[in-house]
Amino acid sequence: MQAEIKTKISDITFIGSGISSSFTILHFLDKLEATPDATEKIYITIIDKYSEFHTGIPYGSRSGYSVHLITSLKNFLPEPELSKFVKWLNENKGWLLDNLKKEGGDLSIEWMQTHAQKIENNDWEDLFIPRRFFGCYIEEKVNSRLDKFRQEGRLEISCVTGEVIDIEKEAERYHLSLKNDQVIVSHKVVLSVGSLPVNHLWKDEDLIEEDNLLFANDPYKPELAQTLQKIDAFSEGLGNNTPINVLIVGANASGLEMLYKFNDIAHIKSRIHKFSFLSTQGLLPDSVIDTEKRKEYVPEHLKALADKESLTAQEIANATYKDLDHADEINLGAASTVEIVSKAFGTLLGKLDTDELRKFACFHGNEIGRRQRCAGFHYSKTVDALKAEGRFNHIAGRFRDLKKNDNGDYVLQYLDTQTKTNLIDQDPVHIIINCVGSTNLSKENIPVLLQNMIKKGYAKANDSNIGFEVNEDLETLPNLHIMGPLLAGNIFDGKAVWHLEHCGRIIWLSKVLSEKFSSYFLNTVE
Template identity: 65%
Template sequence: MEINKTSKKIRIYGAGGHSQVIREVLENNGYEVSETFDDKPSGRHYASKNVTTGARGNLKDFPHEGYPVIIAVGINAERAEIAGFLKSSFEKAIHPSAIIAPTAKIGDGTVVFAGAIVQPNTIIGEHVIINTAASIDHDNIIGDFAHISPKAALCGHVEVGEGSHVGVGAVVIPKVKIGKWCTIGAGTVVLNDVPDYSTVVGNPGKVIKTKKQEVQLNDKPKQSDITFIGSGISSSFTILHFLDLIKKTNTKNKIHISIIDKYQEFHTGIPYGSRSGFSVHLITSLKNFLPEPELGKFIEWLNNNKNWLLDELKKDGGALSLDWIVTHAKEIENNEWKNLFIPRRFFGWYINEKVKNRLEYFKAKGLIDVDYINAEVIDIDKEENKYTITLNNKKTVSSEKVILSTGSLPVNALWKNENLIEKDNLFFINDPYKPELTKILEKIKLFLEKTPNKKVNVLIVGANASGLEMLYKLNDIENINNQINKYTILSTQGLLPDAVVDEKGQKEYTPFNLQALAKEKNITAKIIAEATFRDLDYADQMHLGAASTVDIISKAFGDLLSKLNPEELEKFACHYGNEIGRRQRCAGFHYSKTVEYLKTENRFKHIAGRFKNIEENISGEYFLEYLDTESGKDKIYETPVHIVINCIGGTNFDKKNIPELLKNAIQKKYCKPNKSKIGFEVNDDLEASENLHIVGPLLAGNVFDGKAVWHVEHCGRIIWLSQVLSKKIKDYFFQNNELKEHR
């Protein structure tokens, strides 16, 4: 075609048949192709003229600087490899006949061919091929280096992972997630999620093979500016706040972000992801779970997504889940969410969608690159100004900044130091979320099926959120609950978190001991804690639970913390905050209602004591040995136990079973445990060492901006600390909205 005077110049990397289509798209948009490169010029398409040898053979001398480049290579893995070694800027190419919604985002290097349709709110990554007449419906996310073939149709809310190829005429139904580096055969109808590295064919589509190893593009370690080790809620909010801070920056270079998680699910952590299941609930009402403005944003999302969320809840849950839906039908219909104790997975879906959409949007704007890495980090080393992160697959990641956000320390095994111990009359579970709750429940079913006519007894050790969740789920699943004779909970205090506010008792209650300290000048952390415990004892005498007193007590001792000097404030964070928190636990009404129902059937008992052992008698039955709280003596529980579930919480740094990564970081003196024994010492930049930041539960036992931090699992606290950290990261990499020279 004839190029007009206003034409722009561009370069093409690749000289095969695919490049001819891209050239036609470019020329239809007024571009002049100034140069064509190919790593094997002898194999070029006959219509390609004046082809120059590409960068692969001589990377150093290749003209990286110059006009923008489009990689015209049809094979996804090769396109990814070339994008990795070129140091050029990239351009996108969209055929004039393609229909692109104004709210759709398309990354650099992506090509959209004639007749393709991309509907609203869809995010398409970098170096993607949207081929002739392909149809991409609303709210899709298409990962980098993917290829959507001619006449393929993706319905709404579909996700296609990095490097995946959707074949000619394939159909993908709504909300399906296709993993990375998958192949969807021509004409396939995809009805279910597709695991990474899988090949799917047929109608309905079936997985015919799955590669175990990742696609190897090169053997070089990944290079990153910021690496998040752990991708739970703390990491997710840090990423979101950081992106908000850099959205108005001006830079030709990109920030390279790596996100590493040993589990396949990113951005949810254990509490809000599939490992906890879909039908366990928040331990507090939604209004007390999220602060504004995030609360309002989440409620708007719930309003728009409630139908499919409730469908998923029905599929995952049983009778109690259905009862929750029926009980709150009016509030849900009227979008009155604030007072509900909603399923936690709802929030997990929300935050996952929000982070992924924001990352894809910023990738499309050319401000960031993102690598998701599914592996466990086992070691870390610092050399000069870089950290080398070693993964359990022996690969490494090199990163300038590292954000350690691995969540709480792992569960402390109660018995035998194994996750699952199964004997003829006993099934002992040391961690109900490993690998995930649904699989543990399936194993419980199998255990019960071995003795279908026997009524079994369940012992849950711990009266925290996990303990209540397990009690709820066992009652939710009919073919488990029907075979259970009795439920027993063992906890030190012998008290369950309550849910019902006693409004009359609340008005009569006053924390006299804490109020008496208001006029004192010289007080200590210990004095505040002792006064708090006396006021909690007074509440027990009035038969007032935590639901009625938590706000009153928390405000009373919270007002006194400002009187403490930094040393005493640290003592409170390390020694007393969590002790007080254990006596202030609340629960949703749906949990407490389950307990009350079991009590009416004489199927529930709560013991005040500490676990010591499980003993087998001569008839092969197993009994609990525990230290009785009231008498201080060892006792044997008279009822045999058949299923035992450990819900006592995490270990501490004094124990041996801490993760290998943390053990190595401590040994190399990159991190130092503080006196809380569950957190690391950090400075005001949340650094344990230079450029090694801590966020999430491992911040317990620190003081920031005059505020003691002893528990970092409350969303309000997580959001605050992630804002602090994201500001530090932004200030490090940017000055006057320009990316600093840091590489």
């Protein structure tokens, strides 16, 4: 297929094959199916750095079967896709659970046993299911639908494994240069590469191994299973006489997943003396809903803005923070307040003019989101168990450096959140996992393709610095479209967009883009 694409000009080329691309393709195929008189064959190329297509990192083999959604299934996937997925789960749960059991450990077995009755009854909506289940579903769905249209002669699809490093606009076409010197020519291009890469905290390598230190800057590269194998071998090599300490930097979904996997695999867990988290606020995502306090909680500061005819983004943000502060004062966590607070500030966004709405999308949405992090009980239960054993510590601060003590062990240097001074944690640390999150478009460590696009003026970062400015057709240039997390900081259909790792928002915007394709290729008008 790679040789064949050299002789053809692609109609649409997707750079990246995660769920943003997958849902765009699925929605476009719906449009194609509804237009039987459109007989001209459409050529689609999908390029990905890895050989696995249609899932991306979160839902593919690089994350594996035994890490879970950060929300319940019903909050992860909107209708009508939710019902379709549940039906598929009911039909495929046997082999899915077999794979979970094969790859997972003690906690995976416990999860299956705890929810055995719900699984037996096909009652999935409230479960925090393994993410890989959804990846298997979307991969099967995309492949089967593409095969159908290919057999009908309406579509030709080429999947190319490689990394796009440059793009050049020539007349009405784009020339995509790959790292392996291959060039692909396309009328339309969709840049859908997912989130920006992680920030390397210490040294410029994905995985650093020294005599008494293993530092994983990107635990999912090349895949989580290989990182865990490295951790297993490293911890075994230190021997039983070394009390091994683990530090996870960043109290987010990835951090909780890593803690869960350390404790899922018995022979790794048994070697670990203590786990520590380092995060700015010193707080973990919340998982327990306090139903009684939740009934009494009212976001008074946001409610007070309801009668104002016009507002600024800063006013809404300030009121939101005050209401979240009040929730903290009464010990009511994000799991109990996120729906209430989000609805309260969401209804106020309609009072913002376009400029203020864009400010909210660029500056305030993600900051508020950091105060509203939630997680599944299976993750928080792991923390609670470690706390009960006296094996868990959470430091409020920012990573600064590693220093060697007199014994030759590494210790953590961090900027303390409260005192704003650099401190040293005296406990030696042997395994460090970087989960601090992604870089931004102003940094030098962004992919070379994005660097080249910015240098050429093909794309410009918006004020969020994590997304590109696009027009209503999701374009930075004519026929050069953006899809997925790089759309953060924009406004579509009067709605501000700031967090595009959310599956519901991805489905919505992929449908918007597919409608643009339908108009372009099929002459349909919405």
